[in-house]
Amino acid sequence: MVNFRRYISSVAVLASGFFLAQTTVSTVLYTPAYDNQKSSLNLPSPITSMVEKTILSPKELVDINVNTMMTDPVLKNATWGFVVYDPKTKKVISSYNENTPLVPASTTKLLTTETAMSMLGENYRWNTQLEYSGSIDENGVLNGNLYIVGSGDPSLGTNKAGAWAYKDIVSDFKDGLSREGIKKVNGDIIIQTALFKSTISRLPENVVWLENNNYYLPAGTTREINPANEKLIVKKAANFSTDKKFFYVSPYNNQMVYADKYEGDGILTTKLPDAPAYLANSFRTTLVKSGIAVTGKVTPKMTDAAPESRKLVSVYKSPTLSDIIYYTNQHSDNGLAEALLRTVGFQSLGDQTTDSGRKVVTEHLKNGGFDMMGLNYMDGSGLSRSNNVTPISQAKFLTSLMDEKYYKTYFNSLPIGGQSGTLKRMFSGTGNGQIFAKTGTLNKVKTLAGYLKTNSGRTLVFSLMVNNYAGSVDMVKKRMEKILEPALDL
Structure with a gap:
């Protein structure tokens, strides 16, 4: 006082x-x-x-700004919560509705990525292997099959986080055959991805269509064709913005799957529903064009009661998990987040479903002392509006990570205010380089949770979640910046 x-x-x-x-x-x-x-x-x-x-005092200024927001035209009818927490004293510095469950949007990824890092380790990688069965005769003819064995690599062929493009993986596999002296394949190219029956990025429950900055569009299969040429089932007169995120329904699996980019004129560039199948088909096409005949076809074989004896030719290793998590949090990549959820589910329960992933993440959080009151964890990405979490539980969760051996890697994956990722256009003035946080955005939902470095050198933890606001998302961003400004002087 x-x-x-x-x-x-x-x-x-x-x-x-x-x-x-x-x-x-x-x-x-x-x-x-x-x-x-x-x-x-x-x-x-x-x-x-x-x-x-x-x-x-700075605390009083924070409190005053919070009180001001209660009557602000943009927030007065919204449901929102806020907390600034001191990780050293384990005490709340300032708060408002800190125990209210709110839709966290993409700040859900904080829970997903941390679980993956804790359970799998920073250096975890997904392997995609080329193998062959049978024997090679004196003329370089392989009388046997080629096998592409996947492990559910979510970055396969995407160039994300340093991942190789398909053409680079194909080139490496082709060089492997040359080292073995294989000049012709008298057999099939068999795809085995027992880890995941597919690498489909399915949308979670209760996703609202036509969310802010997203479209949901139907499209054809990518099993046999280049997804860059996949046709949309939409009217050509539709006015689609090129800076949006896209989703589509594939007749191949009757599921919603993610897409990266809309190129106009009814063409969609997708995040392949069956990446190993596309890799295998591209591999076969490249071999034939380069004079290495393949008499058989590309065929999936998820289970094998009597597996053939096989020899390893080449292994493609994905970027490390730390690289994948950095990309996921910086770009708020939904597909990678959902893949991480399925991966931890498989590693713990032997099942690649979202349900298994949810069980593993919630159990991990519970065992780590997470405040489960108000938590409803429905997906890995935060797209579902059924997700709920309280500001205080987010703040205490982020505090608990500061003693973990992987904290530095986790901290470095977060966007920096005014400088990187999804925070590059926030805190460009006050707070530039001092806010390290995950953002979240859905229609009428804007969230921010992470760490802040004060002007005196302290590290504080905060969570700020706004649901059902009035006005534009930019208006809410301004209010969020205003609330946090005086906290930098704490």
Whole structure:
């Protein structure tokens, strides 16, 4: 509590009396120019602004900004929660609705990526192997089959996080055959991906169609064709923006799957529903074009009651898990997050389903002391509106990680305010380089959770989640920045 008797300035006394007299403080009246003012949530008088900084502590300024937001036109009818937490004292510094379960959007990825890193290790990699059965005669003819054995690599052929493109993997496999002296394949190319029956990135439950910045579109199969040429079943007159994220329904599996980019004119570039199949078909085509005949066809074989004896030719290793998690959190990649969920499910329960992944993640969180009150973990990415978490549980979770051996890697995966990832366009002024957090965005949902470095060198933890706000997402971002600004002086 501030002792105002120390101050003899009548201006200071007047200002402090004004603040303390209010149960809910609103420092500015709303006008049409409200969002265009340089400092719309401060008292307009520069003298009063100086008084604020002179007589009020950073904590009091944080509290005042939070109180101001209660009557702000953008947030007054929203459901939102906020907490700043000190990881050293294990105490709440400032909060509002910190125990209210809210839709976390992509801050859900904080839980998914940490579980994967804890269970699999930072250096975990997915392997995709080329093998052959049978024998090679004196003319270089392989009388046997080629096998492409996958392990559910979610980055296969995507160039994400340093992953190789398909053509590079194919080239490496082809060089492997040359080392073995194989000039012709008298057999099939068999795909074995027993880990995942497919590498399909399925959408989670309760996803709202036509979310902000997303489209959901139907498309054809990618099993036999280049997905870059996949045709959409849409009217050509449809006006689709090129900077959106896309999803489509594939007749191949009757499931919603992710797509990376819409190129216009009814063409969709997809995140392959069956990446190993595309790799195998590309491999066969390249071999034939280069003069290495393949008499058989590409065929899947998930189980093999009587497996052939095989020899390893080449192994493609994915980027490390730390690289995958860095990419996932920086770009908020939904497909990679869902793949991580399925991977931890398989590693623990031998089942690649989302249900198994959910069980593993929730059990991991429970065993780690996560505050389970208000938690509803439905998917790995945060696309589901059935997800719920409280601000205080997010803050305590992030605090608990600071003692883990992989904390530095995990911390470094988070976008940096004003500098990188999904935070590059926030905190470009105050807070630049001091906010390290995961963002989340759905229609009328904006969230932010992570760490902040104060001007005095402290590391604090925070969570700020807003559901059902009014106005635009940019308006909410401005309010979020305004709430956190004084926390930098704590």
